[in-house]
Amino acid sequence: MSVFSNNFLWGGAVAANQCEGAFKEGGKGLSGSDMCTGGSHTKSKRITRTIEEGTFYPSHEAIDFYHRYKEDIALLAEMGFKVFRFSIAWTRIFPTGQEDLPNEDGLVFYDNVINECLKYNIEPLVTISHYEMPFALTEKYNGWASRECIELYVKYTKVLFKRYKGKVKYWLTFNEINAGTLPFGAFLSLGILNKDTKEFMRQVDEPQLRFQALHHQFVASALAVAAGHEIDPSCKIGCMIAYMTFYPYTCNPDDVLLAQRKRDIQNNLCGDVQVFGEYPYFAKRYFEENNINIHMEPEDLEILKNGCVDYYTFSYYMSICASADPGQAQTSGNLTGGVKNPYVPASDWGWQIDPLGLRYTLNEIYGRYRIPLMIVENGLGAYDKIEEDKTIQDDYRIDYLREHIVQMGEAIKDGVDLIAYTPWGCIDLVSASTGEMAKRYGFIYVEKYDDGTGDLSRKKKKSFNWYKKVIESDGECLD
Numbered sequence: 233m234s235v236f237s238n239n240f241l242w243g244g245a246v247a248a249n250q251c252e253g254a255f256k257e258g259g260k261g262l263s264g265s266d267m268c269t270g271g272s273h274t275k276s277k278r279i280t281r282t283i284e285e286g287t288f289y290p291s292h293e294a295i296d297f298y299h300r301y302k303e304d305i306a307l308l309a310e311m312g313f314k315v316f317r318f319s320i321a322w323t324r325i326f327p328t329g330q331e332d333l334p335n336e337d338g339l340v341f342y343d344n345v346i347n348e349c350l351k352y353n354i355e356p357l358v359t360i361s362h363y364e365m366p367f368a369l370t371e372k373y374n375g376w377a378s379r380e381c382i383e384l385y386v387k388y389t390k391v392l393f394k395r396y397k398g399k400v401k402y403w404l405t406f407n408e409i410n411a412g413t414l415p416f417g418a419f420l421s422l423g424i425l426n427k428d429t430k431e432f433m434r435q436v437d438e439p440q441l442r443f444q445a446l447h448h449q450f451v452a453s454a455l456a457v458a459a460g461h462e463i464d465p466s467c468k469i470g471c472m473i474a475y476m477t478f479y480p481y482t483c484n485p486d487d488v489l490l491a492q493r494k495r496d497i498q499n500n501l502c503g504d505v506q507v508f509g510e511y512p513y514f515a516k517r518y519f520e521e522n523n524i525n526i527h528m529e530p531e532d533l534e535i536l537k538n539g540c541v542d543y544y545t546f547s548y549y550m551s552i553c554a555s556a557d558p559g560q561a562q563t564s565g566n567l568t569g570g571v572k573n574p575y576v577p578a579s580d581w582g583w584q585i586d587p588l589g590l591r592y593t594l595n596e597i598y599g600r601y602r603i604p605l606m607i608v609e610n611g612l613g614a615y616d617k618i619e620e621d622k623t624i625q626d627d628y629r630i631d632y633l634r635e636h637i638v639q640m641g642e643a644i645k646d647g648v649d650l651i652a653y654t655p656w657g658c659i660d661l662v663s664a665s666t667g668e669m670a671k672r673y674g675f676i677y678v679e680k681y682d683d684g685t686g687d688l689s690r691k692k693k694k695s696f697n698w699y700k701k702v703i704e705s706d707g708e709c710l711d
């Protein structure tokens with residue numbers, strides 16, 4: 233018998249700004265991601281204040297999911313998906329974030345996507361805000377740095393909870409909310425754009441502003457959770473953390489303590505606020521030592537307490553080491569780089585491949601929170617090649633996923649309550665960090681390239697049939 237129960241939610245994940253395209257259709261407004269040009273592993277994307285004529289912006293067409301969602305969801309259904317994680321673009325519903333009434337065309341698009349999922353008995357798992365916000369809010373308020381965004385976001389979430397009541401059971405308030413603990417997340421996650429910032433990878437950082445903005449997101453998330461529960465008491469609302477698994481590079485106590493501090497600030501600070509409804513004990517010292525002084529309104533602490541999430545979701549791609557010795561070799565990773573681990577291999581983008589780290593991470597998280605967990609992103613970003621016979625032999629991806637699923641099973645045996653697995657980019661899409669198409673995660677190949685060319689046709693990779701068997705067998709058959 234499989235260690236995965238037969239109601240385990242197998243599926244995959246995408247985000248609106250990385251797959252929909254149609255950036256101006258159906259009344260959509262410009263979002264932060266629409267202002268990012270293409271880039272690569274070695275060349276940063278630029279953030280432009282206006283759309284430049286003749287410049288390539290990968291999100292503008294992306295993989296054209298907006299027009300091809302039926303074909304795409306049919307392919308996901310063919311793999312046997314039980315759940316599909318996608319996000320709603322705030323700018324399709326409120327083009328500048330500030331309108332009084334929602335844009336009906338935008339809602340109709342998501343009615344269609346959701347109905348298409350339900351037609352195949354696929355549970356929609358909806359991220360309300362995934363690395364985009366109306367660019368108008370960046371221009372007017374410097375994004376989440378302003379408290380004004382709380383009300384605007386809550387208004388937006390209420391529209392969604394009412395519209396999709398009874399259809400969408402699982403919601404996530406913010407994708408990887410803890411990105412805001414890092415300079416990298418300033419524009420991506422918080423919509424903050426310093427006037428001197430030109431490049432995505434080199435943002436001018438103001439920690440005070442970032443943590444204030446993060447506090448606003450916490451309050452907004454908690455209010456949304458409370459509103460969602462009131463509107464649809466049967467729905468479940470979760471947090472989403474980019475889990476950064478840190479190992480001490482050596483058993484030198486300095487390394488051990490550093491790894492613990494990083495884990496606490498970068499992962500647990502956000503998890504604790506969203507699960508326990510309060511800032512953790514260690515936040516105070518961190519804020520003091522970094523001259524961060526968060527302004528709170530008198531009602532904020534109560535709001536946080538009344539908006540605790542029902543389940544915890546996270547992304548896991550890699551692990552990283554922490555060393556007190558600044559001379560150690562570094563490598564990159566999701567949101568944060570760090571010290572290289574000599575015991576694990578890395579992807580072509582330098583993200584270290586560590587399946588055992590997933591079991592470790594699942595136990596770390598469950599041990600702390602004791603609520604159901606979902607892995608809502610995991611996968612290998614890799615270069616894929618179309619062979620002469622037109623097949624795509626992505627055995628490296630199968631190996632990566634297989635090893636991670638094995639460790640999920642081990643964690644379940646350990647006693648972790650893991651209820652879902654949605655590997656990232658189940659269909660190839662635009663990379664969030666680099667803007668590339670070449671960094672592919674999918675079971676489904678999309679003919680679209682980094683220069684914007686390609687006929688957008690879809691092809692099943694070898695991993696497509698492999699994952700189909702995994703789902704069919706409830707995770708038993710991993711060959």
Ligand code: BG6
Pocket residue numbers: 247250363407408474547566567609613656662663664665666671
């Ligand atoms: C996560 C994001 O950080 O990682 C996704 O939630 C992103 O939006 C994914 O695409 C993979 O990262 P990248 O940079 O390879 O696209």
